[in-house]
Amino acid sequence: MIPIIVLIGRTNVGKSTLFNILTKTRDALVINYPGITRDRQYGYCKLQLNQKVMLIDTAGLDMKLNEIQKKAHEQTLIAIKESHLILFVVDAHDGLMAQEYEIAQNIRTHHKKTILIINKIDGVNHASKINEFYSLGFEKIQKISASHNQGIDTLIKKHLIPWTNMTFKKEIINQNIKSKKSPIKVAFIGRPNVGKSTLINGILKEERMITCNIPGTTLDSISTSMKYNCKDYTLVDTAGASKKKKENNKIEKFSIIKTLQTIEKSNVILLILDASLQICHQDLSLADFIINSGKGIVVVMNKCDLLNSLEFKEVKESIKKQLKFLYFSRIHFISALYKKGIFQLFKSIHESYSESKRKISTSMLTRTMHIAIKKHQPPIIKGRRIKLKYAHLGSLNPPKIIIHGNQVKYLSLPYKRYLINFFYNALKIKGTPIQIQFKDNVNPYITNKN
Incomplete structure (x- = not known):
C-alpha cells in the first residue's frame, strides 16, 4: 500500500506550487473531470531511497461555491476520504481567514492525520500574523515558502518520513512477504469505454484457463485469478470499467484514486487505448504516471476492427510520434470484441514481468x-x-x-x-x-x- 497525501486549502494558497516542489516535476498526471474547470493532479514524491508517497493536488476548498465549484468541492472531499495524510495549506500573507475555521472543522470530521502548512512566510514581518494560525488547533505545524523552496527539507525529514515509516512499516513488510508467493498481477488501465471489461471477458472465455472471482474493492474494481500456460495471473479491472451500473454522475463512477492504487499493487500494466480515437493528453499523462511508478507496461490498441487499412496505417504512424517515450514497451493491436490478438498479450506480460526482475551482473x-x-x-x-x-x-x-x-x-x-x-x-x-x-x-x- 502506497501512502496517499492530499493537499487541501483555499484557492491560491500555494498548493500547486508545493505539489510541484515535492514531486519535482510539472508533468504529473492531470485528470480533468467532466463539467469541472479545475483539474486535479497526481504525482509521486520520493522521500528517500525506495520510499515514495502519492501526492494529490486538489481544487480550492472554498465554502462559497457555484454549481461547477461544488462538483470540484465534492471531488476534494472524496480525495480526503481516500487519503492517509492531509496537508492543510494556508497563506501567511493573507493571514488567518474565517473560512479556514470551517475547513479545519471539515477536516476533523474525517479523523485523518493532518499537518498544517503555513506557506508564503517570506516577506511576512509580523510574527503575530503567522501565530494566528495556531488557533486552528493542529498539533503538527510546518512553516514554509514553497516558491522559495524554504522549509521543504524540514517538512520531509521531520514530518513525512517519520510518519510514513511509523504508519506503513508493517504493511510494507507484509506486502513483501506476500509478493514472493503472489501470481503476476496485471492491471487493465485506460479511459472509460476503451474496452477493458470486454478484453477481460474475452480472455476468461478461453478453455485453457482456470478462473475464480475475488471480491473487488469499492467502486466496481474487480480482481480475477486465472492460470494460463501453467502460469498464475491476477487480472484487475479498474474502477469505472464495470457495465453493471449506469450512473448519471460519471465523476463518481470513475475513481482515479482507486486506479492509481491498482497500478501500485500490480506488476504489469496494460495501458489500453481506443484505436478509433485520437490519443489525448490524459492518455499520455497516465502513461507517464505508470513509468514513474516503475511498473512494467504493455500498450494495447483496442478496437482495431473499426479501422480500414488506411486508418490503421495512420494510427501506427501516430503512435510512433506520440508514444515514442514508450519505445521500450511492446505495442499490440487487437480487437477485444472479436478476440483478435488478445492471447498474444500474455507473452509480452510475462516478458515485462521477467525483465523487471532480471538480474544483471x-x-x-x-x-x-x-x-x-x-x-x-x-x-x-x-x-x-x-x-x-x-x-x-x-x-x-x-x-x-x-x-x-x-x-x-x-x-x-x-x-x-x-x-x-x-x-x-x-x-x-x-x-x-x-x-x-x-x-x-x-x-x-x-x-x-x-
Whole structure:
C-alpha cells in the first residue's frame, strides 16, 4: 500500500506550487473531470531511497461555491476520504481567514492525520500574523515558502518520513512477504469505454484457463485469478470499467484514486487505448504516471476492427510520434470484441514481468557503460572530463542501475537519457522502465579540515 497525501486549502494558497516542489516535476498526471474547470493532479514524491508517497493536488476548498465549484468541492472531499495524510495549506500573507475555521472543522470530521502548512512566510514581518494560525488547533505545524523552496527539507525529514515509516512499516513488510508467493498481477488501465471489461471477458472465455472471482474493492474494481500456460495471473479491472451500473454522475463512477492504487499493487500494466480515437493528453499523462511508478507496461490498441487499412496505417504512424517515450514497451493491436490478438498479450506480460526482475551482473553493466562512453564521451567540466568508473544493479522491479564516478552531478539530462537508451538497446531490455542513479566517488585522501 502506497501512502496517499492530499493537499487541501483555499484557492491560491500555494498548493500547486508545493505539489510541484515535492514531486519535482510539472508533468504529473492531470485528470480533468467532466463539467469541472479545475483539474486535479497526481504525482509521486520520493522521500528517500525506495520510499515514495502519492501526492494529490486538489481544487480550492472554498465554502462559497457555484454549481461547477461544488462538483470540484465534492471531488476534494472524496480525495480526503481516500487519503492517509492531509496537508492543510494556508497563506501567511493573507493571514488567518474565517473560512479556514470551517475547513479545519471539515477536516476533523474525517479523523485523518493532518499537518498544517503555513506557506508564503517570506516577506511576512509580523510574527503575530503567522501565530494566528495556531488557533486552528493542529498539533503538527510546518512553516514554509514553497516558491522559495524554504522549509521543504524540514517538512520531509521531520514530518513525512517519520510518519510514513511509523504508519506503513508493517504493511510494507507484509506486502513483501506476500509478493514472493503472489501470481503476476496485471492491471487493465485506460479511459472509460476503451474496452477493458470486454478484453477481460474475452480472455476468461478461453478453455485453457482456470478462473475464480475475488471480491473487488469499492467502486466496481474487480480482481480475477486465472492460470494460463501453467502460469498464475491476477487480472484487475479498474474502477469505472464495470457495465453493471449506469450512473448519471460519471465523476463518481470513475475513481482515479482507486486506479492509481491498482497500478501500485500490480506488476504489469496494460495501458489500453481506443484505436478509433485520437490519443489525448490524459492518455499520455497516465502513461507517464505508470513509468514513474516503475511498473512494467504493455500498450494495447483496442478496437482495431473499426479501422480500414488506411486508418490503421495512420494510427501506427501516430503512435510512433506520440508514444515514442514508450519505445521500450511492446505495442499490440487487437480487437477485444472479436478476440483478435488478445492471447498474444500474455507473452509480452510475462516478458515485462521477467525483465523487471532480471538480474544483471556488475561486469555486464560496467562493460556496457564503457562501450557507451567510448561512443559518446561525457562532457568536460572546469577543464576536467566527467569520469564514469563502474556500474552495478542497485535494486529490481524496476531495475535500478547505479553508476559511480567523479563530477557526475554535472552530467546533463541529454547525456543521462543517452545512457538510459544505450542500456535499453545493448541489454535488450523490453517491457519495463529502468532507472539510473549517479553517485560521486569520495576521495579518501581529501580530509575535512573542519
